[in-house]
Amino acid sequence: MSVLAPESEAELAASIRSAWEAGEPLAIQGNGSKGAMLRPVQAARTLSTRALSGISLYAPNELILEAGAGTPLATVEAAVAAAGQQIIAEPPDLSALLGASSVQTIGGVVAANLSGPRRVAAGAMRDHLLGIRAVNGTGEVIRSGGRVLKNVTGLDLCKLLAGSHGTLGVLSAVTIKVLPAAESAGTLVLGGLDPARAVAALSAALGSPYGVSGAAFLPAAAAARVPALAGLGASATLVRIEEFAVSVAYRTARLRDDLARFGRADLLDDPASRAVWRAVRDVVPLAGGSGETVWRVSVRPSSGPAVLEAAEAAGGCGMLDWGGGLVWITAPTAAAEAVMAGARAAGGTWMLMRAPETLRAVLPVVPPEPPALARLTRAVKAAFDPKGILNPGRVFAGV
Amino acid sequence: MIALPEPKAEVLARRDDIVAGLRALLPADAVIAEPERLRPYETDGLTAYRQIPLAVALPSTTDEVAAVMAFCHREGVRVVPRGAGTSLSGGALPLADAIVIGLMRLNRILSVDYADRVAVVQAGVTNIGITQRVQEEGFFYAPDPSSQLACMIGGNVNMNSGGAHCLKYGVTANNLLGLRIVTVEGEIVEIGGAHLDAAGYDWLGLLTGSEGQLAIVTEVTVRILRSPEGARAMLAGFRANEVAGACVDAIISSGIIPVALEFMDRPAIHACEAFAHAGYPLDAEALLIIEVEGSVEEQDRLLGQIRTICERFDPVSLRVAQTAEESAAIWKGRKGAFGAVGRISPDYLCMDGTIPTSRLPEVLGRIGAMSREYGLQVANIFHAGDGNLHPLIMFDANDPASMHKAECFGADILKLCVEVGGCLTGEHGVGVEKRDLMDVQFTPTELDQQRRIKSAFDPGWLLNPHKVFPLAAAAA
Numbered sequence: 001m002s003v004l005a006p007e008s009e010a011e012l013a014a015s016i017r018s019a020w021e022a023g024e025p026l027a028i029q030g031n032g033s034k035g036a037m038l039r040p041v042q043a044a045r046t047l048s049t050r051a052l053s054g055i056s057l058y059a060p061n062e063l064i065l066e067a068g069a070g071t072p073l074a075t076v077e078a079a080v081a082a083a084g085q086q087i088i089a090e091p092p093d094l095s096a097l098l099g100a101s102s103v104q105t106i107g108g109v110v111a112a113n114l115s116g117p118r119r120v121a122a123g124a125m126r127d128h129l130l131g132i133r134a135v136n137g138t139g140e141v142i143r144s145g146g147r148v149l150k151n152v153t154g155l156d157l158c159k160l161l162a163g164s165h166g167t168l169g170v171l172s173a174v175t176i177k178v179l180p181a182a183e184s185a186g187t188l189v190l191g192g193l194d195p196a197r198a199v200a201a202l203s204a205a206l207g208s209p210y211g212v213s214g215a216a217f218l219p220a221a222a223a224a225r226v227p228a229l230a231g232l233g234a235s236a237t238l239v240r241i242e243e244f245a246v247s248v249a250y251r252t253a254r255l256r257d258d259l260a261r262f263g264r265a266d267l268l269d270d271p272a273s274r275a276v277w278r279a280v281r282d283v284v285p286l287a288g289g290s291g292e293t294v295w296r297v298s299v300r301p302s303s304g305p306a307v308l309e310a311a312e313a314a315g316g317c318g319m320l321d322w323g324g325g326l327v328w329i330t331a332p333t334a335a336a337e338a339v340m341a342g343a344r345a346a347g348g349t350w351m352l353m354r355a356p357e358t359l360r361a362v363l364p365v366v367p368p369e370p371p372a373l374a375r376l377t378r379a380v381k382a383a384f385d386p387k388g389i390l391n392p393g394r395v396f397a398g399v
Numbered sequence: 400m401i402a403l404p405e406p407k408a409e410v411l412a413r414r415d416d417i418v419a420g421l422r423a424l425l426p427a428d429a430v431i432a433e434p435e436r437l438r439p440y441e442t443d444g445l446t447a448y449r450q451i452p453l454a455v456a457l458p459s460t461t462d463e464v465a466a467v468m469a470f471c472h473r474e475g476v477r478v479v480p481r482g483a484g485t486s487l488s489g490g491a492l493p494l495a496d497a498i499v500i501g502l503m504r505l506n507r508i509l510s511v512d513y514a515d516r517v518a519v520v521q522a523g524v525t526n527i528g529i530t531q532r533v534q535e536e537g538f539f540y541a542p543d544p545s546s547q548l549a550c551m552i553g554g555n556v557n558m559n560s561g562g563a564h565c566l567k568y569g570v571t572a573n574n575l576l577g578l579r580i581v582t583v584e585g586e587i588v589e590i591g592g593a594h595l596d597a598a599g600y601d602w603l604g605l606l607t608g609s610e611g612q613l614a615i616v617t618e619v620t621v622r623i624l625r626s627p628e629g630a631r632a633m634l635a636g637f638r639a640n641e642v643a644g645a646c647v648d649a650i651i652s653s654g655i656i657p658v659a660l661e662f663m664d665r666p667a668i669h670a671c672e673a674f675a676h677a678g679y680p681l682d683a684e685a686l687l688i689i690e691v692e693g694s695v696e697e698q699d700r701l702l703g704q705i706r707t708i709c710e711r712f713d714p715v716s717l718r719v720a721q722t723a724e725e726s727a728a729i730w731k732g733r734k735g736a737f738g739a740v741g742r743i744s745p746d747y748l749c750m751d752g753t754i755p756t757s758r759l760p761e762v763l764g765r766i767g768a769m770s771r772e773y774g775l776q777v778a779n780i781f782h783a784g785d786g787n788l789h790p791l792i793m794f795d796a797n798d799p800a801s802m803h804k805a806e807c808f809g810a811d812i813l814k815l816c817v818e819v820g821g822c823l824t825g826e827h828g829v830g831v832e833k834r835d836l837m838d839v840q841f842t843p844t845e846l847d848q849q850r851r852i853k854s855a856f857d858p859g860w861l862l863n864p865h866k867v868f869p870l871a872a873a874a875a
Contacts, residue, residue: 061648062756062786084654113596124596126604127573140844148753149785150570150825152559152608153833153840154867155849159572159604163596180654203514209537209628247697300515300593325515325595349598366598372588377600379855384848395599 002044005051009133009141009172015047016170017139019389028166028391030070030105034112036098036354038165038365041391049107052172055079057147064130064147065178069107069171076106086181089125090116096287097294098354107171113163116281117214117240120206120322126162128177134161134169137385147175160380166391167399168384182242185273186252187214188265192234195219195305199324201262203301205239206323208258210251214240214277217320219308222285228272237262240277245270283328285319291330293355295339299348301325310342311335336363343367366395400806401831403450404865406496410453410476417476418454421498424466429504431455440481440499444546445489445832447746447796452479452493459504461579461587461617467500468615469585477861478583480611482523482554485546487749488830490558490610490866497864502553505617508532517576517593519620522553526560529621538623541568544826545737553616559608561826563733566784567658567692568624570826572607577620580606583857593620605852610828611863613856627692630658632726633702635709636683636716640664641760643685646712647783648757650689650705657705659690660784661733664763667740667778667791668732674739677732680716687783688733690726736780737791744776744793746802750809752816753825756786762819766790766812773808775801787825788816814839829867837869 004026006012019026025043029035031050052068055076059065060083067076073091080086091109095101110132115124131145134157144157161169190201195217202215216238223229223236239259241251248270256265268276279285286294297307304324311318316331316339329339333355343350344367352365369377374396381388381399393399410417418432431437432454442449453476458464471478477497484491493499505521508529512518513536520529526547529540543562544550550560556578561570568574577591590606591597606613637643643662650657663671663679663686672679679686687709691701702719709717720726732739740747754762763779770777776793790812794805813823813833817840823833837846850868853860 059755059757061652063651113601115596119595123569123573126601127569136848140848142845142848143841144845146820146822148755148821148825150561150565150753150782150787151822152561152570152826152828153822153824154829154837154846155612155852156559156572156604156608157848157852159601159607160852162604163601168600180651180656183654200514203516207513207516207538207625209625211627244700246700247693250694250697298594298596298598300512300517302512302515322595347592348594349592349596351598369599370588372582372586373590373599373602376602376855380600380852383851383855 003046003048005048007051009052012049012052012170012172013135013139013141016135016137020138020387023387023389025389025392028170030108031102033095033100033102033104034098034108036100037112038352038395039360039393039397040357041394043392047170049170049172050105056173060085063149063177063179064175066147066173066175067106068173069105071106072103073106073109074103080178081181084181085178087176088118088122088128088179090118090281091125092116092281092283094282097283106174110162110174111164111166111171117216117277117321120215120325121213126159129158129162129174130177131175132158132161132171133173134171136169137387137390142169145175149177165394167381167394168390170390184245184248184270185240185242186248186270187268187273187276188239188252188256188259189229189268190237190259190263190265191232193237193262195308195320197262198235198237199301199305199320201237201259202239202323204259205255208255210241210255211243212239213242214238215323216280217324218285219317219319221317222319225285226276226279228268228276238276238280240273280321286328286330291316292333293331293336293359294353295329295331295350296353297327297329297339297343297348297350299325299327299343299346303346303348307342307346311339314338333359401835402870403494404870406494410496414453417474420470420474421454421456421467424470425456425458425463429457429459431457440493440501443484443489443491444487445492445830447802448489448492448831450493450495452497452499453495455499455501457501457504461581464500464581464615464617465585465587468581468583471498471861472584475859477864479863480615482551483525483549485550486554486558486828486830487751488824488828488832490828490830492831494865500615502617503551509618513538515593516623517620518623519618520552522617522619523551526550526552526555533623537626539626540621540623541574542571552619552621556607556616556619557609557611558828561787563659563661563782566660566782567656572604574622575603575607575619576622578603578606578616579618580614580616582614583862591620610830610867612853612867613862628694629698630690630692630726631698631702631720632688632690632729633705633719634716634729635687635689635714636680637685637712637714640685640763642712643687644759646687646709649708649711651784653704653708655701655704657689657784658692659688661688662781662783663733664779666776667736667780670739670743670778671732671736674742675732675735677728679732683715688729740778740791740793746794746796748792748794748805748809750790750792750812751824751827752788752813752821753786754788754816754819754821756783758819762788762815765815769808769811773804775805775808786821810836831866834867835869
């Protein structure tokens with residue numbers, strides 16, 4: 001399969017324009033690290049943004065950074081870390097989980113709207129996306145948003161394109177809000193809770209005035225795969241505070257008292273906290289598993305335990321983040337119906353993150369939309385990409 | 400004055416039939432057609448523009464909204480949605496050939512779930528009403544626009560409203576999980592739910608801030624947050640706008656993100672002080688109000704650090720609140736700013752652009768020059784942390800020449816915001832007010848792209864017409 005890697009936005013636009021004229025579908029990617037997700041795309045050619053790389057603007061005092069879509073995420077993270085800042089949505093590195101060998105790009109993270117543990121407190125990638133430049137399916141360059149933190153001018157195409165997986169437009173550059181990285185982190189660990197009790201503890205923590213920035217539950221098998229938690233020999237319920245060091249000490253002490261009814265919490269120091277939350281962020285406990293499928297289910301937090309149990313009953317295993325609202329599941333292929341039924345029963349949503357290609361081509365990789373929304377999906381797709389050449393069928397068959 | 404299109408004579412001629420059709424769908428008291436009773440709906444917060452609508456429908460349920468929309472769609476009647484009518488950009492301004500759907504009777508809080516930290520509320524619940532309902536449990540709804548006592552959550556969603564605390568808590572779009580909407584065809588559709596990050600296209604993100612162009616919002620699922628242990632403010636006055644701007648930079652660069660960081664220029668300081676007697680320093684050219692959150696000890700520590708930073712900039716005044724009362728006194732002047740300006744001028748236009756924060760001194764300098772050129776006073780209030788600038792242009796609406804000058808002055812300010820890398824509107828929306836400036840910020844190609852999305856939702860352009868998109872583009 002030939003790969004086009006235009007070196008400028010004008011070249012990107014010209015490539016798409018000629019594909020549009022020829023009616024040739026294009027598989028859209030950055031470095032292709034998320035190829036295992038969602039549906040396989042049928043296209044003779046691949047269009048990559050990897051050559052649109054580089055940070056074009058970084059103003060730490062204005063809390064903004066603009067980079068080419070193909071800039072490796074690690075490059076952006078290193079630049080902001082050098083100024084004591086961070087990408088607040090804490091995007092995960094799922095390469096181990098997805099079996100990818102390539103390095104993810106900032107454009108890919110935005111296009112997939114992938115966020116980590118801090119999402120529950122501080123918002124998703126799309127919440128910190130201030131501006132985009134993109135090329136639509138006819139080769140036109142479209143900007144939305146800008147380089148300022150507050151902007152309601154016109155329809156918000158930033159959010160629409162974030163999480164659209166390259167099906168509406170190909171991002172050429174993104175501008176994101178960055179924020180100071182906390183001076184320190186501390187994590188309370190409650191050992192041995194069952195999922196329902198764990199989520200009750202996480203809800204109490206997130207409902208406290210102490211600004212919890214991470215709330216996860218690892219069943220015993222998952223906890224055993226994280227070095228700092230392996231000694232527990234039991235499930236781990238994790239609550240994170242990120243603040244100035246003295247506030248971390250104060251707030252974890254108060255929280256430990258508040259959570260005393262759930263048991264005695266241990267405190268992980270700053271380095272151990274960072275290691276544990278990196279593992280949660282990247283779903284490391286499930287990465288090496290033998291499960292054929294990986295699912296990401298989002299439900300109201302109190303429904304997380306039921307979704308997890310349904311998956312376990314079907315032979316899967318998993319872990320909870322976002323206070324219980326994000327359920328990561330790895331399961332045999334045969335458990336697919338049970339996983340989807342669990343998500344549906346909880347009124348939530350799912351995304352198939354990894355599965356054999358044959359399965360991904362036939363399963364609904366996200367919930368089918370009701371007719372009115374399905375109509376809007378097709379109409380909005382046509383408004384950007386009238387010939388359906390951008391990542392056709394990536395999320396929904398025929399779209 | 401911004402041009403409004405000629406009403407369709409064909410629709411005006413069917414007025415009695417249309418009203419009768421609405422009366423067949425809704426209870427008797429839910430349809431208003433008498434001219435004197437339509438008067439309260441003729442304008443919104445942009446009071447210079449007025450137009451009596453064809454009729455007003457006041458549905459009480461989503462089903463009634465759906466019935467009205469299906470009827471209007473069938474009859475080809477245009478629809479203007481309205482919450483509390485507090486829009487400062489004319490977002491709820493009627494048309495002579497359109498009916499207004501007022502959503503104020505959908506005013507119930509349907510559920511509150513503290514464990515999952517969500518509330519489901521109808522579109523006509525006031526912004527403050529949500530916080531009032533949950534505050535006994537220590538929770539609040541974060542976005543806090545100045546009009547929060549009156550404005551309704553449905554309007555907040557449509558305008559993606561902000562407030563003084565969005566530096567920390569984000570704007571409306573960052574605090575929503577789900578919507579119930581009615582399409583232009585009258586179909587009821589659920590978007591999202593009580594979970595984060597629904598799959599598929601981000602309808603929630605697209606609808607938020609869409610200014611009534613895409614659908615009618617009837618229910619909203621919002622995130623509610625636990626209140627911090629406490630909050631306290633301080634005040635710092637400086638000798639020049641540049642100095643205050645540099646101080647803001649220094650605070651942000653130190654790694655502290657205050658929950659609010661407000662800037663007022665000299666005219667704003669004087670107007671607010673005369674009105675509220677908040678103890679603002681009248682010898683300062685620029686004033687910062689800085690608020691932090693946490694326990695008392697945490698507040699002390701953060702305010703102490705910020706104080707140290709401020710002292711590097713030779714402040715003419717520095718006051719750290721020691722109590723909640725002193726904190727409220729510091730906020731009193733800022734919160735009364737609109738009333739204060741209203742007292743020294745018969746009318747004012749509240750503008751709303753955003754600029755890169757580093758350009759503030761230059762922008763204020765150029766606004767000052769324009770003020771002298773136009774012969775109109777202006778006071779500037781600025782959400783300094785996020786670059787959202789609110790110049791209040793003072794004029795006399797009874798004098799058409801003054802009104803015209805004020806509008807031109809306002810347009811020049813917004814063009815300046817775009818020129819320096821900012822945008823036309825940070826939180827008030829485009830509405831009617833900034834409609835004809837959209838091509839300053841967007842290319843024709845970009846406007847066409849937005850227009851095609853509008854058409855995907857509303858092929859006949861019946862929803863809130865003549866707003867947001869320049870008329871030429873809308874007609875194309």
